[in-house]
Amino acid sequence: MSAKSIDKFMTGVLYAVAGIIVLLLAGLLGYILFQGLPHVSWHFLTSPAKSFEAGGGIGIQLFNSFYLLLLSMVISVPLALGAGIYLAEYARDNWLTDVIRTAIEILSSLPSVVVGLFGFLVFVLQFGFGFSILSGALALTMFNLPLLTRNVEDSLRQVGFAQREAGLALGLSRWETVIHVVIPEALPGILTGMILGAGRVFGEAAALIYTAGQSAPALNFADWNPLDIASPLNPFRPAETLAVHIWKINSEGIQPDAAAVSAGASAVLIIAVLAFNVLARWGGNRLYKRMTAG
Amino acid sequence: MQNYSLDDRYIKDLDPAKHEFAITTNDVKVFYGDNEAVHGVSLPFERYKITALIGASGSGKSTFLRSLNRMNDNIEGSRVTGEIMYRGLDINSNNIDVYEMRKHIGMVFQRPNPFAKSIYDNITFAPKRFGEKRKEVLDEMVETSLKQAALWDQVKDNLNQSGLALSGGQQQRLCIARAIAMKPDVLLMDEPASALDPISTSTIEDTMMQLKDKYTIIIVTHNMQQAARISDYTAFFYSGQAIEFDETRKIFTRPKIKATDDYVSGHFG
Amino acid sequence: MDPIKDAMTHKSRSAKIEARGHLISLACISLIVAVVLAIFFFVASRGLATFFTNKINLWDFLSKSTWEPAVKDAHGNPQVGALPMIVGSFGVTFLSAVVATPFAVGAAIFMTEISPNLGKKILQPVIELLVGIPSVVYGFIGLSVIVPIIRTVFGGTGFGILAGTFVLFVMILPTVTSMTVDALKSVPRHYREASLALGGTRWQTISRVVLRAAMPGILTGVVFGMARAFGEALAVQMVIGNAALLPKDLISPASTLTSVLTSGIGNTVMGSLDNNALWSLALLLLLMSLAFNLLIRWIGKKGEMK
């Protein structure tokens, strides 16, 4: 075969590879949505789960997932920002920094069940937070921090050094320059990373089974005092999330309609993750345009 | 190209009684790791004058300039020794607050680096951080500095536009305006026109000529015509050393050192 | 006295902000490092107890193939041979990397060299979406789609390394692809131009110049993907069959370190040998993750030297 026809052939192969990957995703999404969407209804989305009868919904689990996500983001985002700033701006290029980076990488490749058990022993028992949203949020923070930190560091590094020099030459500190000049510029990248991280957190189950727990006590949605035990806002109540719910009904569910609930909940989960992705894309692009074009 | 002796030097002695100095340096050396990039430079910089630092790439002139407001502090592994006297203080010593010092010794860089903010915010950002909250003062500051940087007429109706949306020459003038809004004593300029087209370059040169009434300017330039046109004094750098320092006129007409002569007449560089 | 001179010899607000900022960021990173160290210590102390408290021979742990911590063998020793899980973990990891790499590199070439426009508009979002799909859902699909397919095509139960490989292939594809894209993008444009100017076809340019220059980056991506595959638990656990047997073939039930760890940990009592043995598996996972990281670093250094 001549070089030209090999070129043509390989181009065809590459198109095929790209096509297969797109089909793969389409198949995955199609399958989940096709299986699950018929079970999704307003009633399903809003009513509480039933432990042994048919007709349960995922209302509380859905709320728990979002609340837990919010809480863990509130804890992990500032930490990741601080740590990312340190790595991008202050860390010297030496063995200690290497060790720190390796430690963070290792944290990110730990199986989440290990993180969950660690969270169980430390947050649930040692700190006495019990099976609670707070324990879950802290475990998720540990799970989410490495990726967020890396993302913050990478995004900050994308902003040229000239921006920092500009701030420094005006007599501003490095910190002020980073906070007020570099971070706003890196924001689209940081935001995208955070929303993608949020998607991951949303789908995480293993780390939560032992921390946020697997029960979803009834909530009183009229009570917004975070100190009341039945209040949705109470960070000390146990909270089963959507992903944990799917895991639980698949493993020990005795509801007659367990398969349907599981398929429906999976579809909702996927839609939520999809929404996060679309949001990340759209928000990131918009922010980027606003920051650069003006 | 031949090698010239670093010992063959001429630094014109300026009489402190007749000249007022903004900055003087004494035996300034800059190291990057183990590598000595600048070998003990001692130069005076007269107040309200423009001093040009010329020389080939890698001659250490930019490195030297950056050490004058300690921008080299931010480069890992770099170290500066020697004295840099400003207002009777050695600003190269540890007990000097480097941030406060940089408010008075400002800098404009080779590549325009406006913040990704509006024109107005580019100029007022630092003053606001330093506590200036009064709107009328800030407005006035924006107008004055943009006028001094010869940019006001072009942007006065679009102050909320992003600084990044300006042309290269306009961006650089915005950076100059941003620097002079701080009302510094000394303005260090590191090849401010090298990335610009000839028209923008000449606008910036005009700007500098106007600024020297109020500011001491030290400029690094590759462009000998530019040095000849705008500066009062010129220092010629070669291989990490200031070989000759004199009035610009003399450097370009009757240099005392062979290396300078060869450089200004275009034999190397 | 000169007020400027005075100001310069005192600590300015900026200097204080800087010191505070430095401290804040240092505190954040220290906290993270402390957490990692705590986990490390926690896993190590329990994982090592198997060897020090329960007196299990490390070599037996690594080389024996019977995993029945609760059952004593003929000599009265507990049987904690982790070899089946070690083989299983490495098996699915390497196989999924072998399957995923051509796809990932192909997709990355498509996105950077062939059709950056289509790549950016379609492939990039697709890849990012694949990252976002929760592993519970991957496992669910593996169980209800992949396992039956394997069962019909190859016979057996359908559970096994092959099923695990397929699921992991999809899960690590995005990681390897996006890192390969980065590696390809960092190959300077003039390399390509030079090759094209010399009359090379696009494919010759890609295969002889671009891929070669990007090799360290691609390898890093592959190792990253393998690290991910090695640590994945839920999805693999659902399709691999969880039999602590040395895998004979790709379609008989096998197990991985994570699958045994995840399924057993709730059923054992803290501090007992059964429990410690599971933590030893976790420790092994941690060490492997460390090894993968060192490997990535080493490849990076090699790449830099070139």
Add this chain to the structure above:
Amino acid sequence: MKKLLGLLALISLTLLAACGAQSSSGESITAVGSSALQPLVEAAAEQYQSDNLGVFINVQGGGSGTGLSQIQQGAVQIGNSDLFAEEKSGIQAKKLVDHRVAVVGITPIVNKKVGVKNLTVTQLRQLFTGEITNWKQVGGKNLPVVVVNRAQGSGTRATFERWVMNGRQPMAAQEQDSTGMVRSIVASTPGAVSYVAFSYVDNTVMAPSLDGVTPTDQHVTTNAWPIWSYEHMYTKGQPTGLTKKFLAYIQSPKMQTKLVAKMGYIPVTAMKVQRDHAGNVVHN
């Protein structure tokens, strides 16, 4: 950024305040452990809480091992377990008080295609040890046997091994840690055999009789069907306060006949025999 930090500080303050206030907002207890028992305790807790406002019973799974180790450490008020504490290594059973709240019968299940309706206990044992490799050896179709075991250490497995395996070790085979998975694997894999609690048997799988005895609640109560176990709720020492009240509630005849039976467990009150941890059977 400053705002963010401020927000963070505010939230942590709220949390701290909540932390302090929490202890005073009514009584609350936590029950952890066996995932097989979890649905029952959860349902009972739900009813108890609606009858008694202001109390809070937190029910979590995590496995029998977790339940026993947590109650032993005193980290929770109730440890749920499928096993006698004596049967679990690493547990000092003497310090724990057993409360039996239900009985669970366990039955072998096979894929519908194997064509076997009855097995002897010996045959069942040989299926799990690997001595029988094809269903035709026990009168079924010509299908290879696929054994699906439960995870090591699970309560269901311990019970099954105790009453079926007679001290023999099952062959190393596929293991699953959840009932739902086991059932769906047996339902979809030709030749598969495993075991689940009675309440999980549905029309996707077949539950053969054993030595002619069918797996029914009736046969469990007389011990004619020997593969069953108690569901235990352990306390550390004698229970007090809410824990005591809740345990009494769940053991009350009303709850036993209504809720326990409705959820597919066998009420303790219906048992005509008792069995201790050593396996000694006493007829009531």
